[in-house]
């Protein structure tokens with residue numbers, strides 16, 4: 374567990390959405406596209422996942438310049454067999470492609486009881502929990518396997534170099550109290566974006582997380598940004614590694630996309646996602662699910678907390694705590710903020726205009742979150 378300190382800015386969520394929207398529109402996107410991108414990136418910050426928040430904007434701008442990310446794309450239906458959908462995202466913004474893919478999946482799962490949705494060839498779909506929340510809001514259970522076609526950054530169990538990316542896995546279960554169980558994680562020990570956040574803040578990461586370019590253990594996030602680069606270890610030893618492979622093959626190939634077997638050097642982040650959506654009402658188990666899931670959640674949350682833990686949580690709880698803590702203002706470290714301002718300028722949005730829209734307040738020092746406790750930092754609660 375690492376306590377972090379950094380300087381930067383505080384931006385109100387609505388102003389941050391407007392600022393991101395303005396940058397994305399300058400990149401050529403229509404209003405709806407820019408709004409969906411801004412909405413999801415700011416939601417990631419609001420839920421405590423800065424790794425998948427507005428700090429991604431500079432990377433998107435780089436991918437736009439290279440042509441690997443395409444604006445204003447339409448989702449293409451490749452296969453439509455009722456409950457089975459194969460969709461292609463045409464390298465368009467994942468925030469649009471995944472939103473529309475889930476919308477279609479929700480419609481089919483509600484009609485047929487179940488839907489299997491393959492979304493191939495979309496640009497970065499960001500925080501996967503966002504898509505599970507979309508399904509849960511419609512009363513549906515969802516399971517998501519995702520792979521990433523980008524520069525490899527994760528080593529296979531027992532290996533010394535990076536062979537795949539951080540392949541996230543996610544399960545969403547709606548709960549009767551409106552607070553879904555939301556398990557959503559990278560299958561690497563930490564998400565690549567969290568290595569970037571640590572690098573930008575000049576911090577070290579926990580031991581047993583990274584390998585340097587020679588395959589030796591290191592705590593220095595710079596190892597991942599060197600050339601040749603190092604690797605992140607898979608989570609959960611051989612078991613987490615196996616899950617990463619399942620995400621690669623199911624999220625990649627079964628969804629109609631590719632798996633990684635070379636070292637692409639482009640800036641685009643292509644995601645493929647295989648989603649299973651189930652309607653418990655059609656299965657006849659909705660009442661049982663609601664009662665048992667809530668009873669189980671209450672049971673585990675009642676476990677006496679260990680020293681240093683305030684209370685036992687269920688997946689999804691930390692994100693809700695973060696959301697409450699950051700409702701008024703989102704802290705952004707100074708390196709990330711400068712990169713966002715530079716990205717705007719690259720697309721022709723002056724820094725003066727961006728600062729007018731975002732109205733950032735200086736943040737002298739913020740106590741960062743213990744990185745894996747899910748507990749919001751004190752300063753961000755203020």
Ligand code: NAD
Pocket residue numbers: 422424425497498499500501502519520521539540541542543555556557558559560563564565567644685686687688689690691692745746747
């Ligand atoms: P993480 O390590 O922060 O784990 C998050 C999960 O653990 C959540 O489900 C959270 O509710 C749960 N959790 C956290 N603390 C808890 C506690 N104390 N008790 C119970 N549950 C707790 O997540 P991560 O691996 O850093 O992933 C961050 C985000 O990155 C995710 O949203 C993921 O979807 C996203 N991601 C996206 C891509 C992509 O290519 N699009 C790739 C990798 C990761």
